[in-house]
Amino acid sequence: MSKNCRVCKSKDVEVFLDLGMMPLAGGFLDDETKFSSEIKYDLKIYICNECSLIQILDAVDPQILFTDYSFSSSTVLPLVKHFEDFAQWIVNNYKPNSLLEFGCNDGILLSPLKKLGVNIYGIDASPNIVEIAQNKNLNVVNGFFNENFAKSHLSVHGKVDVISGSNAFAHNENPEKILKAAKILLNEEGTLILEFMYAGDLYEQVQWDTLYHEHLTFYSLATISELLKKHGFYVFDALRLKMHGGSLRVSAKNHDKFPKTDSYHEIVNYEKNITLNNPDTWKSFGRFVNRKINIVSEVLHSLSKNNSIWAYGAAGKATMWVNACELNFLEAVVDASPLRANKFMPGTHTPIVFPDRFKLLKPDYTFITAWNYADNIKKNEDWYKGTWSTPLPNLMFF
Ligand SMILES: [Zn+2]
Numbered sequence: 001m002s003k004n005c006r007v008c009k010s011k012d013v014e015v016f017l018d019l020g021m022m023p024l025a026g027g028f029l030d031d032e033t034k035f036s037s038e039i040k041y042d043l044k045i046y047i048c049n050e051c052s053l054i055q056i057l058d059a060v061d062p063q064i065l066f067t068d069y070s071f072s073s074s075t076v077l078p079l080v081k082h083f084e085d086f087a088q089w090i091v092n093n094y095k096p097n098s099l100l101e102f103g104c105n106d107g108i109l110l111s112p113l114k115k116l117g118v119n120i121y122g123i124d125a126s127p128n129i130v131e132i133a134q135n136k137n138l139n140v141v142n143g144f145f146n147e148n149f150a151k152s153h154l155s156v157h158g159k160v161d162v163i164s165g166s167n168a169f170a171h172n173e174n175p176e177k178i179l180k181a182a183k184i185l186l187n188e189e190g191t192l193i194l195e196f197m198y199a200g201d202l203y204e205q206v207q208w209d210t211l212y213h214e215h216l217t218f219y220s221l222a223t224i225s226e227l228l229k230k231h232g233f234y235v236f237d238a239l240r241l242k243m244h245g246g247s248l249r250v251s252a253k254n255h256d257k258f259p260k261t262d263s264y265h266e267i268v269n270y271e272k273n274i275t276l277n278n279p280d281t282w283k284s285f286g287r288f289v290n291r292k293i294n295i296v297s298e299v300l301h302s303l304s305k306n307n308s309i310w311a312y313g314a315a316g317k318a319t320m321w322v323n324a325c326e327l328n329f330l331e332a333v334v335d336a337s338p339l340r341a342n343k344f345m346p347g348t349h350t351p352i353v354f355p356d357r358f359k360l361l362k363p364d365y366t367f368i369t370a371w372n373y374a375d376n377i378k379k380n381e382d383w384y385k386g387t388w389s390t391p392l393p394n395l396m397f398f
Pocket of ligand 1: 005006007008009010048049050051052053
């Protein structure tokens with residue numbers, strides 16, 4: 001089947017990293033009876049040779065991915081802080097009377113905005129998450145942000161001053177639908193603000209373990225600007241953020257007369273300097289990732305012959321590491337979250353246990369899949385006398 005680039009529609013798309021058949025990163029299994037019916041999906045990462053967009057084109061049905069979404073943002077403290085700051089930033093910069101957020105999750109941004117006096121509206125695709133938002137008395141509905149929704153919203157509430165989407169935008173198979181809806185609802189001088197995981201951080205920190213089915217598109221400033229321009233939105237500001245290991249926040253207007261910020265120009269130059277928007281950059285990235293996966297796999301397999309090995313952290317990245325490296329010999333994966341502990345890892349079916357089991361059984365080696373939190377984990381488990389290991393930026397034992 002021929003595939004087209006999600007943004008420029010070119011057929012000249014090419015796989016630069018093939019991770020094979022992979023389970024869903026968040027597809028934890030409740031018990032052994034679920035093992036035989038587990039489904040795996042092709043996970044190939046494509047680059048468009050025309051516009052350089054990084055994308056997953058074998059999309060999984062969003063009904064499967066998001067219907068019972070187990071990620072409630074407000075349970076993650078650093079995210080709460082991020083969205084409180086974001087709310088204040090929006091008010092300081094744009095002073096909106098009204099704001100609509102698509103993919104609003106449990107209202108993590110809308111809550112602080114409401115407190116700041118903004119008239120807020122939200123829409124989200126997950127019914128269970130919308131219920132949480134509604135219980136906080138937030139004006140949130142369940143559904144997809146598209147032209148139909150926009151027209152009915154327009155007839156009841158009129159246009160809005162700001163439309164925002166954090167992370168939801170890059171998770172959508174059809175960004176056009178969102179942008180058409182935004183075009184209908186955004187005031188003439190209004191601002192469209194999008195936050196998404198940034199291709200620059202993916203590249204710089206070799207974060208291949210965030211390339212999973214939910215994350216359909218990794219935009220750079222250049223590729224998002226091109227997409228928005230096609231739909232009559234002009235980016236004038238961009239900011240790099242720490243969220244999710246490195247994200248970008250872009251602001252766009254309905255016209256191109258608004259002056260571009262210094263930060264926008266800096267990021268344009270950064271992308272030029274590291275040739276981020278050159279397909280060859282990503283093809284060599286793909287080869288590098290494959291070597292990395294092979295090294296981690298070989299080293300841990302040989303250690304497993306004479307040692308007990310556990311992993312620490314069961315979130316999305318863990319699913320990627322244990323499956324890509326085929327770490328079927330892991331005895332357990334430690335995770336403190338009740339959403340994951342006492343379940344089984346997708347793919348390898350390794351039992352996930354609370355940290356107290358870890359303290360009791362003291363494995364010889366512990367592979368930290370949540371490598372970006374390695375310092376915190378080590379500090380929390382400072383009684384541990386075995387050997388820690390992290391896979392990125394380089395495979396290390398300490
Ligand atoms: Zn393209």
